[in-house]
Amino acid sequence: MPSSFDSVRVAVIGGGPAGLMAAEALTQRDIQVNVYDAMPSVGRKFLMAGKGGMNITHSEPLEPFLSRYGARRAQIAPLLDAFGPDALRAWLRGLGIETFVGSSGRVFPADMKAAPMLRAWLHRLREAGVHFHMRHKWCGWDTDAANADPARRGATHTLRFATPDGERTVICDAVIFALGGASWPRLGSDAAWVPLMTSRRVPVTPLRPANCGFDADWSPYLRERFAGQPVKPVAITLTDIDEKVHNRQGEILLTETGLEGSLIYALSAAMRERILADGDVTIALDLAPGLALERVVAEVTRPRGSRSMSSHLHSRIGIGGVKVALLHEILSKEAFTDAHRVAQAIKALPIRLTRARPIAEAISTAGGIPFEALDERLMIEQLPGAFCAGEMLDWEAPTGGYLLTACFASGLVAGRGASAYLEARRGSA
Numbered sequence: 001m002p003s004s005f006d007s008v009r010v011a012v013i014g015g016g017p018a019g020l021m022a023a024e025a026l027t028q029r030d031i032q033v034n035v036y037d038a039m040p041s042v043g044r045k046f047l048m049a050g051k052g053g054m055n056i057t058h059s060e061p062l063e064p065f066l067s068r069y070g071a072r073r074a075q076i077a078p079l080l081d082a083f084g085p086d087a088l089r090a091w092l093r094g095l096g097i098e099t100f101v102g103s104s105g106r107v108f109p110a111d112m113k114a115a116p117m118l119r120a121w122l123h124r125l126r127e128a129g130v131h132f133h134m135r136h137k138w139c140g141w142d143t144d145a146a147n148a149d150p151a152r153r154g155a156t157h158t159l160r161f162a163t164p165d166g167e168r169t170v171i172c173d174a175v176i177f178a179l180g181g182a183s184w185p186r187l188g189s190d191a192a193w194v195p196l197m198t199s200r201r202v203p204v205t206p207l208r209p210a211n212c213g214f215d216a217d218w219s220p221y222l223r224e225r226f227a228g229q230p231v232k233p234v235a236i237t238l239t240d241i242d243e244k245v246h247n248r249q250g251e252i253l254l255t256e257t258g259l260e261g262s263l264i265y266a267l268s269a270a271m272r273e274r275i276l277a278d279g280d281v282t283i284a285l286d287l288a289p290g291l292a293l294e295r296v297v298a299e300v301t302r303p304r305g306s307r308s309m310s311s312h313l314h315s316r317i318g319i320g321g322v323k324v325a326l327l328h329e330i331l332s333k334e335a336f337t338d339a340h341r342v343a344q345a346i347k348a349l350p351i352r353l354t355r356a357r358p359i360a361e362a363i364s365t366a367g368g369i370p371f372e373a374l375d376e377r378l379m380i381e382q383l384p385g386a387f388c389a390g391e392m393l394d395w396e397a398p399t400g401g402y403l404l405t406a407c408f409a410s411g412l413v414a415g416r417g418a419s420a421y422l423e424a425r426r427g428s429a
Helices: 017-027 044-052 062-067 070-082 085-094 115-127 143-148 193-198 220-226 262-266 268-278 293-300 309-317 321-330 339-347 402-428
Strands: 004-013 033-036 099-101 106-109 131-133 137-141 157-163 166-177 205-210 230-239 245-254 258-260 281-286 349-353 364-368 386-388
Touching: 004 017, 004 157, 004 402, 017 033, 017 115, 017 402, 033 166, 044 115, 062 070, 070 402, 085 099, 085 106, 085 402, 137 193, 166 402, 205 268, 220 321, 230 262, 230 268, 230 321, 245 262, 258 262, 258 349, 262 268, 268 281, 293 309, 293 339, 309 321, 309 339, 321 339, 321 349, 386 402
Parallel strands: 004 033, 004 166, 033 131, 166 386
Antiparallel strands: 099 106, 137 157, 157 166, 205 364, 230 245, 230 281, 245 258, 281 349
16 A cells, blocks of 8 residues: 555656756746656756766757757757747856857857756746655556545546655646656666556657667777777768768767767767668768868878888878777778778778667667657647656757757646646636
């Protein structure tokens, strides 16, 4: 038997950006909100993401901004109409957090930190009457408890939580789920909600790693000598499953198991889907993106006398270190002595990637509850009065502020949707 019962107006399950923004949207309608989270404190993944500099959104125009959401652009666009990058920056100013645009177009808080922003936000939410319940892990629904309370038989949802003091049942008029995906489970996003949703016949697209690294079969020498080293500048050419050719320049990181880094993350969806379709994917690395092929050929084929090919490459086109190590890794000893073959490899070095890194290591996840299972307010059609926001939804985006912007926006839309739902119920009562 549950140890205790609570009756609340709206329950928000999940204390990340999407859940907190849903709570704020509800307080703006003078609706009492209770936030439940399985962790000892809210916003843990948000704080971790901000450790290297809190990239909150991006300054690029809306058209390219929307393109970052790929196949889900049409579904994300209305969310950003409600709360886009400019609105997010204005909202931050309202918290006392100034922002600036970095050289890459990414937007950061002035102090580059997530913690001051979260503290200011939580203070405002508490001042607005939001109640926080930590170490409350959602375990599903309990319809028997709702029927046992005559005063609450008209409530929409009866929710079960595991707490340090035993099981607690919460009866509410509406619930907003913002439980995240399956990346960084130690911070709370463990995807335990998936079987709970599917048990209620809510469709869930399988969760997959996004913004993740990929494995390559490196030699022991490359792993031991060069793991952890950045490879820059570099460009990647990749053909996706729709035969569309992607070419992007940036920086990658060579790891013990393969490759990761911002450029890999930007193309991770296309790489992942190609691996799912074909079993692996081969990308072409341009190790000298600032030089045309003709120039590389001309420089590399110059007579090198007694110098080694490695010394020659460093002298003529400034390629050395980890880039030369990658050439050695892919080319045979014979090929590495052939200047024409080396030049061609510098501009298009084939790297075979065999699998995405485990989902727990990913920055974010693809998959989740599809938009087709929701109405325009982000209410789950199968569960009236239940709304969904953030990474629980089936969408993905590269790093660069796109993930957080859509999480904030979906939380706002879900909160407003729950408010409209409650108002409609009141009107029909």
